[in-house]
Amino acid sequence: MPLLEVGPLRTIMSSNFLGWVIAVSLPHSAPFMLEQIMPDTENRRRVLDDQQKFETFVNLMRSGAIMRSGRIGWDNDWANMVQLSATLTPFDPILAPALIVHGGADINVDISMAHKAHAGIASSELLEVESADHLVGLSHYDLVWDSIFDFLIHHAPQSGRE
Numbered sequence: 001m002p003l004l005e006v007g008p009l010r011t012i013m014s015s016n017f018l019g020w021v022i023a024v025s026l027p028h029s030a031p032f033m034l035e036q037i038m039p040d041t042e043n044r045r046r047v048l049d050d051q052q053k054f055e056t057f058v059n060l061m062r063s064g065a066i067m068r069s070g071r072i073g074w075d076n077d078w079a080n081m082v083q084l085s086a087t088l089t090p091f092d093p094i095l096a097p098a099l100i101v102h103g104g105a106d107i108n109v110d111i112s113m114a115h116k117a118h119a120g121i122a123s124s125e126l127l128e129v130e131s132a133d134h135l136v137g138l139s140h141y142d143l144v145w146d147s148i149f150d151f152l153i154h155h156a157p158q159s160g161r162e
Contacts, residue, residue: 022061027055030048031044031048033061034057034135037135038133040105042131043105043139044139046140047135047138053139091120097125099147100118101136102136103140106132107133108133129143
């Protein structure tokens with residue numbers, strides 16, 4: 001069962017009051033929040049020990065806690081996430097090149113969703129970072145962003161270039 005389905009993070013994020021408490025308590029509550037999302041100690045250290053990554057995480061959590069409309073918002077997100085994982089098709093309409101980035105150790109979104117998307121999108125590339133969890137873009141920042149820039153450069157339109 002995914003952590004977000006029954007864990008403390010779901011309780012917090014489904015409550016306007018608790019979401020507000022988290023937003024106000026940041027950055028002090030960030031290590032707790034990070035532990036709920038990223039169980040791997042090394043990945044957490046990569047975020048906690050880097051000021052820029054830490055501030056990015058705090059801002060992400062603050063915006064999520066403030067923007068969510070309590071239980072109604074959480075239930076809507078959860079229903080759509082469950083439906084998405086069950087019906088993650090068709091991909092035929094996606095004609096543009098796609099880079100799919102996923103942490104192989106993500107406990108929040110199963111890696112099978114990334115594999116399914118990759119298999120269904122003809123012009124896709126999959127960057128699976130085996131040791132990364134849900135916040136792969138923070139914990140493995142250089143690898144992910146280098147891959148994104150390489151992907152964009154490789155797939156940039158050629159028209160107008162001589």
